Amino acid sequence: MYQKSLVELAADLQKGAYSSEELTRACLQRIHTHDERLNSFVTVTETQALTAAQAADAAIKAGTAGPLTGIPFAHKDIFCTNGVKTSCGSRMLDNFIAPYDATVTQKLLAAGAVMVGKTNMDEFAMGSSNETSFYGPVRNPWDETTVPGGSSGGSAAAVAARLVPVSTGTDTGGSIRQPAALCGVTGLKPTYGRVSRYGMIAFASSLDQGGPFARSAEDAAVLLGAMAGFDARDSTSVDRPVDDYVAQLNQPLQGLKIGLPKEYFGAGLDTAVGDAIAVAIEEFRKLGATVTEITLPNTHLSVPAYYVVAPAECSSNLSRFDGVRFGHRAANAQDLQDLYTRSRGEGFGSEVKRRILVGTYALSAGYYDAYYLKAQQVRHLIRDDFLQAFAQVDVIMGPTAPSVAFKLGEKADDPVSMYLSDIYTISVNLAGLPAISIPAGFSNGLPIGLQVIGNYFAEARLLNIGHRYQQVSDWHTRSPQGFE
Amino acid sequence: MEWETVIGLEIHTQLATKSKIFSGASTTYGAEPNTQACAVDLGLPGVLPVLNAEVVRMAAMFGLATHSTVAPRSVFARKNYFYPDLPKGYQISQFELPIVHHGYLDIELEDGRSKRIGITRAHLEEDAGKSLHEAYLGKTGIDLNRAGTPLLEIVSEPDIRSAREAVAYMKKIHSLVRYLGISDGNMQEGSFRCDANVSVRPKGQQAFGTRTEIKNINSFRFVEQAINYEVERQILLLEGGGTVVQETRLFDPDKHETRSMRSKEEANDYRYFPDPDLLPVEVDEAFLASIRDSLPELSDARKTRLVSDYGLSEYDAGILTASRELADYFESAVNAAAGAGKLTANWVIGELSAALRRDDREIKDSPVDAAALGSLLLRIEDGTISGKLAKQVFEAMWKGEGSADEIIEQQGLKQISDASAITGIIREVLGKNPAQVEQYRAGQVKLIAFFVGQVMKATQGKANPQQVNELLRKLLDS
Numbered sequence: 001m002y003q004k005s006l007v008e009l010a011a012d013l014q015k016g017a018y019s020s021e022e023l024t025r026a027c028l029q030r031i032h033t034h035d036e037r038l039n040s041f042v043t044v045t046e047t048q049a050l051t052a053a054q055a056a057d058a059a060i061k062a063g064t065a066g067p068l069t070g071i072p073f074a075h076k077d078i079f080c081t082n083g084v085k086t087s088c089g090s091r092m093l094d095n096f097i098a099p100y101d102a103t104v105t106q107k108l109l110a111a112g113a114v115m116v117g118k119t120n121m122d123e124f125a126m127g128s129s130n131e132t133s134f135y136g137p138v139r140n141p142w143d144e145t146t147v148p149g150g151s152s153g154g155s156a157a158a159v160a161a162r163l164v165p166v167s168t169g170t171d172t173g174g175s176i177r178q179p180a181a182l183c184g185v186t187g188l189k190p191t192y193g194r195v196s197r198y199g200m201i202a203f204a205s206s207l208d209q210g211g212p213f214a215r216s217a218e219d220a221a222v223l224l225g226a227m228a229g230f231d232a233r234d235s236t237s238v239d240r241p242v243d244d245y246v247a248q249l250n251q252p253l254q255g256l257k258i259g260l261p262k263e264y265f266g267a268g269l270d271t272a273v274g275d276a277i278a279v280a281i282e283e284f285r286k287l288g289a290t291v292t293e294i295t296l297p298n299t300h301l302s303v304p305a306y307y308v309v310a311p312a313e314c315s316s317n318l319s320r321f322d323g324v325r326f327g328h329r330a331a332n333a334q335d336l337q338d339l340y341t342r343s344r345g346e347g348f349g350s351e352v353k354r355r356i357l358v359g360t361y362a363l364s365a366g367y368y369d370a371y372y373l374k375a376q377q378v379r380h381l382i383r384d385d386f387l388q389a390f391a392q393v394d395v396i397m398g399p400t401a402p403s404v405a406f407k408l409g410e411k412a413d414d415p416v417s418m419y420l421s422d423i424y425t426i427s428v429n430l431a432g433l434p435a436i437s438i439p440a441g442f443s444n445g446l447p448i449g450l451q452v453i454g455n456y457f458a459e460a461r462l463l464n465i466g467h468r469y470q471q472v473s474d475w476h477t478r479s480p481q482g483f484e
Numbered sequence: 485m486e487w488e489t490v491i492g493l494e495i496h497t498q499l500a501t502k503s504k505i506f507s508g509a510s511t512t513y514g515a516e517p518n519t520q521a522c523a524v525d526l527g528l529p530g531v532l533p534v535l536n537a538e539v540v541r542m543a544a545m546f547g548l549a550t551h552s553t554v555a556p557r558s559v560f561a562r563k564n565y566f567y568p569d570l571p572k573g574y575q576i577s578q579f580e581l582p583i584v585h586h587g588y589l590d591i592e593l594e595d596g597r598s599k600r601i602g603i604t605r606a607h608l609e610e611d612a613g614k615s616l617h618e619a620y621l622g623k624t625g626i627d628l629n630r631a632g633t634p635l636l637e638i639v640s641e642p643d644i645r646s647a648r649e650a651v652a653y654m655k656k657i658h659s660l661v662r663y664l665g666i667s668d669g670n671m672q673e674g675s676f677r678c679d680a681n682v683s684v685r686p687k688g689q690q691a692f693g694t695r696t697e698i699k700n701i702n703s704f705r706f707v708e709q710a711i712n713y714e715v716e717r718q719i720l721l722l723e724g725g726g727t728v729v730q731e732t733r734l735f736d737p738d739k740h741e742t743r744s745m746r747s748k749e750e751a752n753d754y755r756y757f758p759d760p761d762l763l764p765v766e767v768d769e770a771f772l773a774s775i776r777d778s779l780p781e782l783s784d785a786r787k788t789r790l791v792s793d794y795g796l797s798e799y800d801a802g803i804l805t806a807s808r809e810l811a812d813y814f815e816s817a818v819n820a821a822a823g824a825g826k827l828t829a830n831w832v833i834g835e836l837s838a839a840l841r842r843d844d845r846e847i848k849d850s851p852v853d854a855a856a857l858g859s860l861l862l863r864i865e866d867g868t869i870s871g872k873l874a875k876q877v878f879e880a881m882w883k884g885e886g887s888a889d890e891i892i893e894q895q896g897l898k899q900i901s902d903a904s905a906i907t908g909i910i911r912e913v914l915g916k917n918p919a920q921v922e923q924y925r926a927g928q929v930k931l932i933a934f935f936v937g938q939v940m941k942a943t944q945g946k947a948n949p950q951q952v953n954e955l956l957r958k959l960l961d962s
Binding site: 200234326360372 | 527528530531534566571756761
C-alpha cells in the first residue's frame, strides 16, 4: 500500500480496505526498516501516531472523515508540535519540547491527519543540502551518496522513499522546491501569507512560507487545502478565502501562456537539466499551451539581495536562543556574558553562525543603508520584473535547480557554490510569489525538477498545471530502488 | 561664567490596556511572577506578535491632544540587544516612523508665564520584563509579567531650561495622560517614568554641550534632584577644565547623586530594522475624526470653564484641574452643593486635600465622596450649621460615622437661628456682665467680641454668629 497516493489511500480507508491504524503501523514499519539509511526523521512519534490513527478510524466509522482523515504524514521539525521535541535541526533545540501547536499543526490535527514523526532539516532551515543538521545529513534515496537538497531534505526524502505519502516543509529561498526537485517529488511554496507562520520557527520572517510535499500535484492539492488559510495570530497572513485546489485540478491547459525567462537558461545550468526542461515544455505545448521567451532582468541580483535580507532577519530571529529560558544552556556559566557566549557558541552550528554574523553586519550602524535597505529596494525591482512578466504570460517555467543532486560533502565547504544552487528559487521568495516543483525527468538516475511560478494566489493554477502534466507523464510515479 | 541648562525628557508612560501590546496576556500589576506571560511574551520559538488595536487609539488620542501629527503610516521596528529580561533578544519599538510626531505642550512657569515645550515624537513599544537581583543568593530571577506591556515613549525637544521646568513639563504630561484615560500614571508601579538628557552650555552659546542621559527616574522629586545634581556636576567639571563624557547615568535616590552606567563607546548598536512580523500601522482621517470627537475636556479648557462657570480664581481653578480626578470630584461636589463654587473650591483645596495628605490617600479612595461633601456644604449654605462646626462634622464623616445630616442630628449641632432664643441668651450674658456692658457703652466697642464669645460659649457654638452679632449690637446700642 506504500506505493499508493494520498487520494487512493483515503479512498481505501473510506471503503474499509484497511484501517488507519494498519496503514499507520505499516508506515512506522517502513520508517523503522529504511530510515536508518536515509536519516530523514529526527523523531518518530509512534505512540501519538497510533492514538491519532485510532481516533481517525472512529471518525471514518462515524462518517465524519475528511480527505486527510487517517492519512499518515510527517512534519518538518520546524513546526511546533505540542509535547513533542521540535529541534529545528539544531543542538540549540535538541532539548526543546514545544509547549504549543503551530497553526499548521493544529489544522492538520483537526483534519484528522496522523503525524508519524518530525523530519530532519538543515539547522534552522539554513542550507540547501541538509548537511547542516545537528542530526547529520539526510541521504537522497535515489543515490545515497548524494544530498536530498535542503533545507526540507528529510520531508522530501521521506516522501521520495515512500515512507510517508505526504509531508510538510518550509521554503525561505527554495527549501521546499529544491529538495522536491532533487528527490523527484512534488513540492509547492505558496504565496507569502497563504499559510500561517504561527508556530513555524522563524528563519527569515519576510520570506518563510510553509507548504506541502507529495508524490503528485493532486495529493499536494489536498494537503495544501488543509494547511492554507487566514490566521489572526499571524499579522502577515492574508485574509482571503482558500481556493478549492482539488476542484480545479482538471482545468484544461488550452491557451495557457507560458513564459521562459532567458535568465534561467544561461550559464551555470546543467545541460541535461536544460534538455529535460525543454522536453517538458514541449509536452505543455502539446497540451495547448503557448510558449514565449521573457526576461527577468534583475535575476542576477536575487542571490546577493537574499543573502542580505535572510541573514539580517535571522540574526534577529535567532537572538531569543540565549540559554536563558529554553533550549541549550551552557553548563557552569561564570557570568551572563559567558552564559550567552557559550550557550550560543555550543548550540549553533557553523552555517547558522555564519549567517548571524553576516546579518548582524548588514544591520549595523553605518552599513544598514548600503546593505539591508539596498537589498529591500532590490526586492521591489525583482517583484516588478515578475509583475511585468505576468502582464504577458500566465505562468513562468524553468528548472528548479541548476543541477541534479550533488554529492554529500561536495559543496559543504563552499558556501557560495551552495548558495547558487538556489539561484532559480530565491527570487520567488523575494517577490512573495507561489511556485511548484514537479518531477520532469532524470539525469544519471537522479531526478530533475521543473519549476512553475505563478502570480499571487495562483496556487490552484499551479496545481492544475502540475496535475495535467502528471496525467501525460510518469516521472512522478517512479520510485527509488531499495525501499521495497 | 554663567551657564545655561538644556534638558530634554523621554517619558515612558504605560498605556492602560487590559491586555499586552502584542499578546492576549493580562497587564494587571502585582501578579505572581511569570503568571501573566504567555507563549508570545516568553518569546517561544515560532510565536508571532499581533498588535493590540487599542494602543493605536490611545497613541492617536495623545497625538491629537498635543497638537501633534498622527502619522498616516507608522512602522514597528526591532531594537536588538541581549538582556535576560528581554525574551526575544529584541524589543519591538518604533524607530524611523513613529505614530506621533511634531507636537507641543504649554506649561506654566512659577512666575505665571506660559512656556511651550516641543514634542519631537511619541512612539509605541513593548516593555521588557524585570530582573530580580535580590533574594536569589548570587543568582538573578526573571519575572516576565511586565514583558509586552504597552508603552508610549514621549520624547521632548531640548526646550527645557531648568529642573523646575522639567518637573512642570512632566507633571503636565502626567496630568494629560490621566485626563485622556490612556494611563493610570502610577509612578510607584513604574507606569510613568522618565529618562532625562541633560547638558550645560555657556549662556549665549548656540551649540549644545555634551549631554548625559539619566535613566529611569520614577518620581517628580527625583527628577528635580537628579537634574540639579547633574547640572552642578557638569558645571564643576567644565569649570575645572574637564570635559563631560557622553554616557548613561543612574540616579541614586538615597545618596541624591547620579552615577555612570555606561559610556557611549560601550553603548549598544541596536541594529534597528522594520519588524517583518508586523504590518505598518495605517491611520486614516475618519479614524482620527472619531477620536477627535471622543476626546475629553482637557485641563486648560476645563480651567477656563471653572473660572467662568463657578466664579473661581485662576489660581484655584488651576489647582482643581491639575488632575482629572480632582476636577471631577470638585464638579460632582459643587453640583451636590447647589452650585456653591467658591465654598466648594475652598473645601476641596483646604479640608479635603489636607485630610487626604494627612492619611496619605488618593482622592479616589477618599472616605468622603463628592456627593457626601456636597451635602455637608449644602448645610453651611442653608444656615443649618456654621462653617466652624462643619469642620467637626467633616471629621466625623471622614471617620465613617454617617452622613452630614445624621451627624448634625446625632451631635445636636444644628445652628440656633431663632432670634427670640438668641435674644434670650444675650440678655442672660449681658445680665451677668454689667461691668463690660458699662465699658462698651462708654466707647470700648471692641468688647463686642467678648460678648459674641460668651454667647457662642453658652450655645456650644451653635448660635448663628451673624445673628448673634446683629442682635448684640441692637441690644447694646439701644
